[in-house]
Amino acid sequence: MARVLIIGAGGVATVAAHKVAQNPDVFTEIMIASRTKAKCDAIVKAIGNPAIRTAQVDADDVEQLVDLFNSYKPELVMNLALPYQDLTIMDACLRTGVNYLDTANYEPKDEAHFEYSWQWAYKKRFEEAGLTAILGCGFDPGVSGIYTAYAAKHYFDEIHYLDIVDCNAGNHHKAFATNFNPEINIREITQKGRYWKDGAWVQTGALEIHKPLTYPNIGPRESYLMYHEELESLVKNFPTIRQARFWMTFGEEYLTHLRVIQNIGMARIDEVDYNGMKIVPLQFLKAVLPNPQDLGENYEGETSIGCRIRGVKDGKERTYYVYNNCSHHEAYLETGMQGVSYTTGVPAMIGAMMFLTGQWKRAGVWNVEEFDPDPFMEQLNKQGLPWHEVFDGDLEL
Numbered sequence: 001m002a003r004v005l006i007i008g009a010g011g012v013a014t015v016a017a018h019k020v021a022q023n024p025d026v027f028t029e030i031m032i033a034s035r036t037k038a039k040c041d042a043i044v045k046a047i048g049n050p051a052i053r054t055a056q057v058d059a060d061d062v063e064q065l066v067d068l069f070n071s072y073k074p075e076l077v078m079n080l081a082l083p084y085q086d087l088t089i090m091d092a093c094l095r096t097g098v099n100y101l102d103t104a105n106y107e108p109k110d111e112a113h114f115e116y117s118w119q120w121a122y123k124k125r126f127e128e129a130g131l132t133a134i135l136g137c138g139f140d141p142g143v144s145g146i147y148t149a150y151a152a153k154h155y156f157d158e159i160h161y162l163d164i165v166d167c168n169a170g171n172h173h174k175a176f177a178t179n180f181n182p183e184i185n186i187r188e189i190t191q192k193g194r195y196w197k198d199g200a201w202v203q204t205g206a207l208e209i210h211k212p213l214t215y216p217n218i219g220p221r222e223s224y225l226m227y228h229e230e231l232e233s234l235v236k237n238f239p240t241i242r243q244a245r246f247w248m249t250f251g252e253e254y255l256t257h258l259r260v261i262q263n264i265g266m267a268r269i270d271e272v273d274y275n276g277m278k279i280v281p282l283q284f285l286k287a288v289l290p291n292p293q294d295l296g297e298n299y300e301g302e303t304s305i306g307c308r309i310r311g312v313k314d315g316k317e318r319t320y321y322v323y324n325n326c327s328h329h330e331a332y333l334e335t336g337m338q339g340v341s342y343t344t345g346v347p348a349m350i351g352a353m354m355f356l357t358g359q360w361k362r363a364g365v366w367n368v369e370e371f372d373p374d375p376f377m378e379q380l381n382k383q384g385l386p387w388h389e390v391f392d393g394d395l396e397l
């Protein structure tokens with residue numbers, strides 16, 4: 001018996017729920033709980049399996065979570081709500097003896113600040129409770145770390161240079177939309193850039209460094225250096241890395257909209273007074289932007305996310321590029337969601353599978369690259385995100 005509780009009912013949770021339901025040999029009982037129960041019920045209807053249970057929960061409230069966990073008694077909670085809820089859900093897990101998995105590191109609501117320290121601080125308590133917490137198990141973070149661990153295990157004695165390259169070459173035919181939660185997405189992209197170089201972080205202006213990179217089956221796309229959370233754990237877990245960077249593609253139209261949004265103050269995350277009411281401009285903007293879950297139907301094109309790695313094996317320098325391309329349309333046909341939700345929800349399900357089958361069960365708080373990558377890589381090929389390798393090619397970086 002493996003009883004799993006999914007928290008959240010957005011794009012990522014919808015994909016993860018479909019994939020969990022497709023693997024009944026591992027996941028025997030499923031519940032989806034979120035702030036809006038009707039959205040959980042809609043996912044169950046789309047999957048067509050009435051045995052999946054649903055519940056309403058405010059995941060900012062530890063007491064509500066504790067009551068839910070005590071009544072449903074899941075073995076594992078998949079936190080697919082927002083990063084704001086990471087700590088309350090981890091607290092509830094500790095109080096009720098439940099294991100934990102998420103796809104994004106904790107962020108305080110009032111400060112767009114990305115670091116693992118808050119969640120790593122739970123390590124001793126999870127160890128003492130004999131519980132496993134798996135952090136950052138989407139695509140990036142997630143598969144990006146697993147690709148790196150796989151490269152380190154099989155192809156390199158030392159990794160020296162790591163570039164994570166994330167291209168979305170899709171077209172959703174909207175003037176401006178984000179591919180996952182707009183509030184979280186815009187907070188991330190408007191941050192200053194940061195990369196690891198010779199033992200220290202180098203800070204850059206937001207999206208200041210950019211260059212065209214060529215993506216398989218897509219071609220060249222302008223790619224922008226950003227800070228991304230997995231860099232923090234990867235340089236710690238692979239200390240031979242001299243330089244680690246993260247690149248993401250953006251179109252001109254997207255960047256123009258983003259610049260305007262910032263210039264007119266709509267990206268602000270502090271409260272402003274509006275007609276006697278306190279509102280956060282970025283949260284208001286989220287309410288009027290297209291819902292990422294509704295982008296799937298007309299989304300064309302594909303994503304391509306991978307790791308470009310340079311290092312040494314047997315005293316010789318070599319390069320390695322491992323990547324996945326994911327079609328938005330195929331993701332939509334299978335789950336009703338677009339490719340960005342798909343590439344996040346599938347790894348979340350595989351991480352849960354790794355834990356429930358005992359392959360990634362270890363008391364403590366872990367980033368994905370600290371586990372054996374092989375069984376996860378095998379499942380990526382079976383569960384809809386096949387990967388490809390290029391040895392000793394030109395990394396362009």
Ligand code: NDP
Nearest residue numbers: 008009010011012035036059081104138139140141180181
């Ligand atoms: P959505 O905004 O589509 O969904 C978030 C869901 O969480 C909604 O159903 C929302 O409820 C629910 N929720 C929000 N607050 C609460 C709360 N207090 N209590 C209960 N439920 C709550 O986001 P996505 O599905 O796009 O993203 C989900 C997560 O995945 C995010 O943390 C995001 O950062 C992460 N992500 C990770 C990626 C990776 O590769 N690692 C890539 C993309 C996303 P309601 O429906 O009522 O609003």
